[in-house]
Amino acid sequence: MRLARPLENLINQLLKLPTIGPKTAQRLALYILKLPESEARQIAQAIIDAREKVAPCSSCGCLTDVDPCAICEDEEREGHILCVAEETSDVIAIERTGFRGRYYVLNKNFHLMDGFNLDDLHLQPLLDQLSSGKIQEMVLALNPDIDGEVLSRYLADLAKPHQVRVTRLAHGLPVGGDIEFADEITLRRALEGRNDV
Numbered sequence: 001m002r003l004a005r006p007l008e009n010l011i012n013q014l015l016k017l018p019t020i021g022p023k024t025a026q027r028l029a030l031y032i033l034k035l036p037e038s039e040a041r042q043i044a045q046a047i048i049d050a051r052e053k054v055a056p057c058s059s060c061g062c063l064t065d066v067d068p069c070a071i072c073e074d075e076e077r078e079g080h081i082l083c084v085a086e087e088t089s090d091v092i093a094i095e096r097t098g099f100r101g102r103y104y105v106l107n108k109n110f111h112l113m114d115g116f117n118l119d120d121l122h123l124q125p126l127l128d129q130l131s132s133g134k135i136q137e138m139v140l141a142l143n144p145d146i147d148g149e150v151l152s153r154y155l156a157d158l159a160k161p162h163q164v165r166v167t168r169l170a171h172g173l174p175v176g177g178d179i180e181f182a183d184e185i186t187l188r189r190a191l192e193g194r195n196d197v
């Protein structure tokens, strides 16, 4: 059966979203068609608004609708500790832990394995912060994959001339995990990062 062209178009647009496969896209599209028109418009408008009004903070890179963002403007934050993250979603997760330092978000939309050049990263605001003398520690909260490894080394080298302590998140076993089912690399890193009790 040939679908109505606008419906087919909606399904194709939804298919561009992560984790949405053809069946889910079709289900969502049909659901949207059943919504009251005002609600469907609200969804469409929310997408347009978010695209128009949200942008990376010019200072830290967090996605925000006010520049500088609320975190950069928060005087209560510990200014000497800077956490480098790949995405704003990582910042949201780290905020939930009660971390009260500042952030630098790379907004990483590349893969080093695809031949991306690290020099093309927008790092000047980070370098400005490192050379300001206010940062004592830079915490690298990058994903534990190959890109994260390469980026961590690159950023650690950048920080060297500024006498900033560079740390990275410990790699280890998930809470509630089972040692016997842990993969070799995770277990080895957990051993390397062992702490006194």
Ligand SMILES: [Zn+2]
Residues within 6 Å of the ligand: 057, 058, 059, 060, 061, 062, 068, 069, 070, 071, 072, 073
């Ligand atoms: Zn900011």
